[in-house]
Amino acid sequence: MGKWQERYVGSIRFWILVAVAVYLGYALYFAVYGLQFSVQLSHDQYVWSMISQNSLWWQVMYYTSEGVTGSIAIVLRVFAASFAFYAAFLYWRKKDTAMPQIRKNTCRALLLEAGFFLAIIPSVIAAFAYNSTSEYLFYFGHTPGEIVLFGTAIPVLAINLVIPPLLLKLRSKIKAEAPGNEIIKWASLTGLGYIFVTFWFNYTMLWAANMVPYPRAGDNFGLAFLNAPVNMASFAITVFGLLGIGLFAAFTLAPAIKKEPTQVNLTYLGIAIVAFSAYFIYNTLVYTLTGGYEAHPSVWYEVISPMHNANLWALALIVVGAPLTVWGLTGKHSTVK
Structure with a gap:
């Protein structure tokens, strides 16, 4: 090296x-x-x-x-x-x-x-x-x-x-x-498990919970809540965007899962990590700029609240994804060696 x-x-x-x-x-x-x-x-x-x-x-x-x-x-x-x-x-x-x-x-x-x-x-x-x-x-x-x-x-x-x-x-x-390639395989599978289950499936189900009629929530549930553009965007980014990030990450890590980690494209891996981190940054900004839970008392706004979201640490992954992306884009080291 x-x-x-x-x-x-x-x-x-x-x-x-x-x-x-x-x-x-x-x-x-x-x-x-x-x-x-x-x-x-x-x-x-x-x-x-x-x-x-x-x-x-x-x-x-x-x-x-x-x-x-x-x-x-x-x-x-x-x-x-x-x-x-x-x-x-x-x-x-x-x-x-x-x-x-x-x-x-x-x-x-x-x-x-x-x-x-x-x-x-x-x-x-x-x-x-x-x-x-x-x-x-x-x-x-x-x-x-x-x-x-x-x-x-x-x-x-x-x-x-x-x-x-x-x-x-x-x-x-x-x-x-x-062996290293065996550990990387299971590390990749574990990371994908987090993305697909702990994050995508979990948050998609929380959106389903937000659709349940609840008199205490006023208009902050169901289609009335979803029709607000900012909420529709958050819904789409969660249900479809986060799924897309997971699929892209799975595609990127496929060589590692096959025990060929040297074939993993670091640019793609960095992009996947940055996109994943950006999802949490986006939701935090939405929560802050739209008045938070007090303005939108709902399941979803309680979930994305910085005070309640135990997964918000994931936004810090951008500091790992960005260097990986740059490293790959330089062309000097586009795959794991």
């Missing part, structure tokens, strides 16, 4: 560290925010006055899924992000000489990230159970069951069926010190 390439690889390693730092920062924010919510929930008399009107089984399920396992999940992600950050730091500063430590900390991060998703399984159970009851959900009275079904039960179940197995498979390959 020439000096120019070494310098550029070092730069990309630094930007990977920056992206992981944002992931850690968001994990810490949601841990603090979520734990405060859990503590408040444990002694909130108003919430108790609503929940206590329900059956005992629902009271237990509600407080378990909202307070206990939810808290466990966000703490697990903080530890996952911490190990990932340390691995990225070693990758930047010590490079290949620290590979045993990088592998060890990456394995820890992957295990804990899988634990994050598995810890919210009680929320999936509660969501499916709620759909067949007349119980109260938090302090909103009886939220239409379809909102909970489309917004939580189905997408989070899909995430748990796909993402933890991929994370654990990737971890097993790294821990066993499998």
